[in-house]
Amino acid sequence: MAPLPPGSTIGILGGGQLGRMLAMAGARLGLKSHIYCPDADSPAFQVADGHTIAAYEDQAALEAFAASVDAVTYEFENVPATTAEILARHKPLRPGARALAVSQDRLTEKTFMRDLGIATAPFADVASLEDLKAALSDIGTPSILKTRRFGYDGKGQTRIDTADDAAAAWQAVGETPSILEGFVDFEAEISVIVARDTDGHVAAYDPARNAHRNHILDTSTVPSGYDATVEAEARTLAEKIATELDYVGVMGVELFVTSTARKLVVNEIAPRVHNSGHWTTEACAVSQFEQHMRAVAGWPLASPARHSDAVMTNLIGDDVTDWLSLAREPQAGLHLYGKGDARPGRKMGHITRISPKA
Amino acid sequence: MAPLPPGSTIGILGGGQLGRMLAMAGARLGLKSHIYCPDADSPAFQVADGHTIAAYEDQAALEAFAASVDAVTYEFENVPATTAEILARHKPLRPGARALAVSQDRLTEKTFMRDLGIATAPFADVASLEDLKAALSDIGTPSILKTRRFGYDGKGQTRIDTADDAAAAWQAVGETPSILEGFVDFEAEISVIVARDTDGHVAAYDPARNAHRNHILDTSTVPSGYDATVEAEARTLAEKIATELDYVGVMGVELFVTSTARKLVVNEIAPRVHNSGHWTTEACAVSQFEQHMRAVAGWPLASPARHSDAVMTNLIGDDVTDWLSLAREPQAGLHLYGKGDARPGRKMGHITRISPKA
Structure with a gap:
């Protein structure tokens, strides 16, 4: 596909500081930005040519947004898969759905690395307390239990120092699908x-x-x-x-x-x-x-x-x-x-x- | 006066590339920009938090603009004096009226420099064809006749190679108040x-x-x-x-x-x-x-x-x-x-x- 000419509009999901700095950088090149964000007070709106205030699950708003732009990107990795699908149906979504799928799920991400022969921390899939106990006997302590999805800046994770803490840790992550990671020194x-x-x-x-x-x-x-x-x-x-x-x-x-x-x-x-x-x-x-x-x-x-x-x-x-x-x-x-x-x-x-x- | 805190809004007269780059630079510091420009298609609108489309002589629009911002600046020197006065009555206008007065008029500008002891091209005030003839005998040729106001990028000026060209040159500048400048080698x-x-x-x-x-x-x-x-x-x-x-x-x-x-x-x-x-x-x-x-x-x-x-x-x-x-x-x-x-x-x-x- 030919490069989008100056004057084209890039749609950006997310109106925080990253979307803001993306919009300003695009403007240097003569590219317009349209920010899509549910938060009416988004900092990126201040520097963008257009914006949409709507939920990421609002199909009609997503389709109108896609119709008004020439390509779509995002400032955060937790773009819902359905949202990505709707947008990608209408306009180039860059990075694509595969990048989102791999990076949204710590288990998928680590498995992807392992399949490429790239070193990661030792890890195990934890879908239940029984899984966690088995993983702890395998990986040992100290280790970290992390939710597979939606973790950032230390959120959605808990450190485990002894195998006795398994039940408490499983509660701490909300008994949601998780991954146990061994410590890397x-x-x-x-x-x-x-x-x-x-x-x-x-x-x-x-x-x-x-x-x-x-x-x-x-x-x-x-x-x-x-x-x-x-x-x-x-x-x-x-x-x-x-x-x-x-x-x-x-x-x-x-x-x-x-x-x-x-x-x-x-x-x-x-x-x-x-x-x-x-x-x-x-x-x-x-x-x-x-x-x-x-x-x-x-x-x-x-x-x-x-x-x-x-x-x-x-x-x-x-x-x-x-x-x-x-x-x-x-x-x-x-x-x-x-x-x-x-x-x-x-x-x-x-x-x-x-x-x-x- | 205390510095305007981040989140303040700077009003910018003029919506071209300079206003655009000013708005983007202000945004780095958390300053919002409001662009005032008569041209509905102004490039600076694409990156600014707000904009007003109105004539520079529109007093009501200027006052509403001044009310919505914390300080006012401009991207071009030919801001009408009345416009500057209206804005400065309500909000700090930076640079101030004196900078505009001096830079808008080539005669005022050159006189200002001379009074400071700063070298300029030889110059003379030309308000009539008679003035021009007298100035030519004083300054000589080649020289350049320039309108006192509204010249840029070579516009509003004409070169004079011999004193015989005086009448033609006076016509070329539209018989408007002008300044004759000697050539600087x-x-x-x-x-x-x-x-x-x-x-x-x-x-x-x-x-x-x-x-x-x-x-x-x-x-x-x-x-x-x-x-x-x-x-x-x-x-x-x-x-x-x-x-x-x-x-x-x-x-x-x-x-x-x-x-x-x-x-x-x-x-x-x-x-x-x-x-x-x-x-x-x-x-x-x-x-x-x-x-x-x-x-x-x-x-x-x-x-x-x-x-x-x-x-x-x-x-x-x-x-x-x-x-x-x-x-x-x-x-x-x-x-x-x-x-x-x-x-x-x-x-x-x-x-x-x-x-x-x-």
């Missing part, structure tokens, strides 16, 4: 933002090293501090996953670097622009947001080369009250998401500090 | 993008060297190729002008570098973000557009330091048909303005190619 989490275009070309940005606070991403740092071998392997893994999924768009791939052997273990993938790739806005000629919009519009990818070193720090909840002093920092890009209420744990903005490449 | 035009905040701090980006094609800016290159003395003097002149005007916002200052002595002569000032500053988006942590929105919102200025060398090239008229091959270039930021019709001479986009600092 890792010294760092890194992530790769990889892009793939409609012609199958792939381009990965430099890996970032991520640090968390209260289960939420705190900082992403490039360069990662790992040597060229580790970084090249991380990039190769991410490109392999994108290619196997016949993926179109930007994907975030989180990996653990194991403590002793420095082997790479895939933690999870996100079929969308990713918080750990926000640094690309300041440190590259073309950001992950524009890269995604290029792929969705059928355009060629940009070079992911980096001109600066960077540290991205999230502004969570009350962190954002420091906006005025943050605005005074030299060589920093401050981003505020246009959200009204700085609730604890809410992502309100981020700041990326750059420095010359070391 | 210059080897290059450079420009400085300077910003001044509400506290009087100034910050100038590195000077760019500009090249024109058909009287329209073609390329802006940083570094300019001039030595530190010339660049420092250019910056100092720009900062002095901003300070003398009690200016708030970003201003473009165009200067000629004379051929033999390499002296600086001010050509003109623009009380707004400037085409020759577009390179700052790719080559600095904070662009001229964000810098302007910061000043207008009463925020502190960002550092104008540059992390990369850059060449910005305008895409005029049909140039934009090459968008797909331009999108393939590595280390380049491509900007398309969301305009429908690529008329000859129309600014459709630009591309900024960056490289490591030499």
